[in-house]
Amino acid sequence: MSADPKSVVIRYVEAARDGMSAVIRDSFSPDATWEYPGDLPLSGTYAGVDEIVDRFLGGAAALMAPGTKVTIELVSAIADGDRVAAEWTSQAASRNGTPYRNRNVGIFTVRDGKIVSVREYTDTLHVAQALFPA
Numbered sequence: 001m002s003a004d005p006k007s008v009v010i011r012y013v014e015a016a017r018d019g020m021s022a023v024i025r026d027s028f029s030p031d032a033t034w035e036y037p038g039d040l041p042l043s044g045t046y047a048g049v050d051e052i053v054d055r056f057l058g059g060a061a062a063l064m065a066p067g068t069k070v071t072i073e074l075v076s077a078i079a080d081g082d083r084v085a086a087e088w089t090s091q092a093a094s095r096n097g098t099p100y101r102n103r104n105v106g107i108f109t110v111r112d113g114k115i116v117s118v119r120e121y122t123d124t125l126h127v128a129q130a131l132f133p134a
Contacts, residue, residue, distance in 0.1 A: 005081070005082050005084050012108075025049055064092045064095060073089045085105060088106075089102065103122070105121045107121075
């Protein structure tokens with residue numbers, strides 16, 4: 001496994017795409033944080049591997065239709081020192097049947113081969129309409 005920040009982020013996104021939970025967990029520093037924008041039920045800052053993987057990523061997955069695979073595609077990754085900007089698309093059927101198709105950008109900070117922080121940007125209006133309809 002490479003400690004190069006860009007390789008670490010690509011490995012994480014590919015693990016998320018492929019459902020490799022052990023690799024996803026291993027990608028994060030124990031004290032990592034993930035910030036998700038907006039005022040949605042998923043919005044906020046998640047601290048620690050369990051919060052990120054179980055509460056945030058697991059919480060998002062629980063909003064999808066049972067048995068539905070979330071399709072994730074890495075569009076690009078640009079590195080500058082320990083920071084990596086990664087863009088990916090995600091598609092799935094939501095639990096309520098609405099198609100979920102979104103573009104995401106994460107600003108990742110990587111140290112010693114582990115992700116220590118992520119600040120995600122996404123279309124929160126689409127998330128609200130597709131995953132949290134009134």
